[in-house]
Amino acid sequence: MNKNAFRSLSYGVYIISTLDGQRPTGCVANSVMQITSSPATIAVSMNHDNYTNSCIAESGVFAVSILSEESDPGLIGRFGFQSGKDVDKFEGLVSVEREGVQVIPDACAYIVCKVIDKMETSSHTVFLGEVIDADVLEKVEPMTYAYYHKVVKGKSPKNAPTYLPEEEKKTSWKCGLCGYEYVGEVPFEEVPEDYKCPICQQPKSVFIKK
Amino acid sequence: MNKNAFRSLSYGVYIISTLDGQRPTGCVANSVMQITSSPATIAVSMNHDNYTNSCIAESGVFAVSILSEESDPGLIGRFGFQSGKDVDKFEGLVSVEREGVQVIPDACAYIVCKVIDKMETSSHTVFLGEVIDADVLEKVEPMTYAYYHKVVKGKSPKNAPTYLPEEEKKTSWKCGLCGYEYVGEVPFEEVPEDYKCPICQQPKSVFIKK
Numbered sequence: 149m150n151k152n153a154f155r156s157l158s159y160g161v162y163i164i165s166t167l168d169g170q171r172p173t174g175c176v177a178n179s180v181m182q183i184t185s186s187p188a189t190i191a192v193s194m195n196h197d198n199y200t201n202s203c204i205a206e207s208g209v210f211a212v213s214i215l216s217e218e219s220d221p222g223l224i225g226r227f228g229f230q231s232g233k234d235v236d237k238f239e240g241l242v243s244v245e246r247e248g249v250q251v252i253p254d255a256c257a258y259i260v261c262k263v264i265d266k267m268e269t270s271s272h273t274v275f276l277g278e279v280i281d282a283d284v285l286e287k288v289e290p291m292t293y294a295y296y297h298k299v300v301k302g303k304s305p306k307n308a309p310t311y312l313p314e315e316e317k318k319t320s321w322k323c324g325l326c327g328y329e330y331v332g333e334v335p336f337e338e339v340p341e342d343y344k345c346p347i348c349q350q351p352k353s354v355f356i357k358k
Numbered sequence: 359m360n361k362n363a364f365r366s367l368s369y370g371v372y373i374i375s376t377l378d379g380q381r382p383t384g385c386v387a388n389s390v391m392q393i394t395s396s397p398a399t400i401a402v403s404m405n406h407d408n409y410t411n412s413c414i415a416e417s418g419v420f421a422v423s424i425l426s427e428e429s430d431p432g433l434i435g436r437f438g439f440q441s442g443k444d445v446d447k448f449e450g451l452v453s454v455e456r457e458g459v460q461v462i463p464d465a466c467a468y469i470v471c472k473v474i475d476k477m478e479t480s481s482h483t484v485f486l487g488e489v490i491d492a493d494v495l496e497k498v499e500p501m502t503y504a505y506y507h508k509v510v511k512g513k514s515p516k517n518a519p520t521y522l523p524e525e526e527k528k529t530s531w532k533c534g535l536c537g538y539e540y541v542g543e544v545p546f547e548e549v550p551e552d553y554k555c556p557i558c559q560q561p562k563s564v565f566i567k568k
Binding site: 150158180188216256282 | 359360361362363364365366367368369370388389390391392393394395396397398399400401403424426466467468469475476477479480481482484486489490491492493494499500502503504
C-alpha cells in the first residue's frame with residue numbers, strides 16, 4: 149500500500165469553532181464535506197486528541213469558517229499550532245457571533261451547525277451537523293489544502309505557473325514549528341532579529357536551514 | 359441561510375467503483391475524505407438514489423480512482439451522466455483489477471477499501487472504508503471540483519490567470535445534459551454534424567445556445 153495516494157485527495161482549509169462552556173475555541177481542519185442538501189448537513193472529521201473535539205461533543209454546535217486565498221495565514225498558526233486547552237485562541241481576534249458561535253470574518257464564507265449525529269473511529273470523530281446558518285462573506289477563491297502547502301508555506305511563489313523542482317532550489321530557511329519556508333527578497337540571515345513566522349508567530353531563532 | 363456558502367467547500371473529482379455481483383459498476387463523487395491514518399480509513403458520501411450505493415452496501419468494497427487535470431473528461435460523462443442499473447459503465451473502458459475491484463488507470467492515484475462502518479442520513483450514506491490497497495499512478499495535479507467547473511466544463515480556458523466576466527462573454531453553446539460549454543476555435547454552427555460532447559458524448563443537436 150502506497151499511502152502517498154492519499155495526498156491526491158482534495159481538501160479546503162477551515163477554522164472549526166465551537167464553545168468551551170461560554171468561551172469560544174476552535175482549531176484548523178481540512179476534512180469537511182456537505183452530506184445532504186435538504187435539510188443541509190455537513191460532516192467534519194476531528195481527532196480525539198483535539199480539544200475542540202470534546203468541546204463540540206459537549207456544546208453540540210460548531211461553525212466552519214472557510215479560509216480563502218486572501219485570508220491571513222496567521223489564522224492557521226493561531227488555530228492550528230497551539231491548543232485551546234492552554235490558550236484563548238480568540239484573544240485579540242476579530243470575530244463575529246452567529247447562532248451563539250464565533251465565526252471568522254477574514255474568510256470567504258461560514259457555516260454554523262448543530263450536531264445531529266456522529267460516527268466514531270479509532271482516532272477521529274465524524275460529526276454530522278445540520279446547518280442552522282450560513283453566508284458568503286467575500287467572493288474570492290477558497291484556500292485549498294494544496295494551495296496552503298504550495299503557496300502559503302512558501303514552496304512556490306504566488307501565481308507561479310509551475311513549481312520549482314527541488315534540485316533547483318537554493319538554500320532555504322524553514323520554520324521549525326509549522327514548516328513555513330521563508331521566501332523574502334532579503335537573505336534570511338539579514339532579516340531583522342524581531343522577524344516572526346507569518347503563520348505561527350515563532351521567532352527567527354526557530355527557523356532551520358534546509 | 360445563504361446556501362451559496364456551501365460552494366466554497368473544496369472537493370476533488372473521483373470515480374467510485376464497486377461490484378454489482380460479478381460486474382463492475384461505479385459513479386462520480388466529490389465527497390471523499392481520509393478519516394484516520396493507522397489503520398487508514400476513507401469516508402465516501404453517496405446518495406441513496408445512486409445505484410452504486412446499494413452495490414457498495416452489498417459487496418462491502420469500493421475503490422476511489424482520483425481523477426487528475428489530465429484525465430479524460432469523458433470519464434465524468436461515462437460514470438456521472440448515466441446509471442449503472444441501465445448500462446455497463448466499464449464496457450470498452452481500460453481498467454485494472456485491484457483487490458477484486460476495477461480501478462481507472464487514467465487517474466493520478468487509487469485507493470481500495472472494505473466497508474467497516476457507515477452513517478445514514480436522510481438522503482446519503484457515509485461509508486467508512488478501511489484501505490486495503492492504494493497507489494500513486496501519475497504525478498500530476500489532482501482535478502478539483504472547482505477546476506472541473508471552471509476549466510473542464512469550458513467556463514475558462516486552461517491556465518487562464520483570470521476568468522472572463524459573464525458580460526464579456528460571446529454567445530456560447532452549452533451541452534443540454536452535462537452543461538459543458540463548447541470552446542473550440544471553429545464557430546459551433548460550423549462544427550461537423552457528428553460532433554459529440556467531450557464529457558457526456560451527447561450529439562451536437564443536444565447543445566443549446568446560451
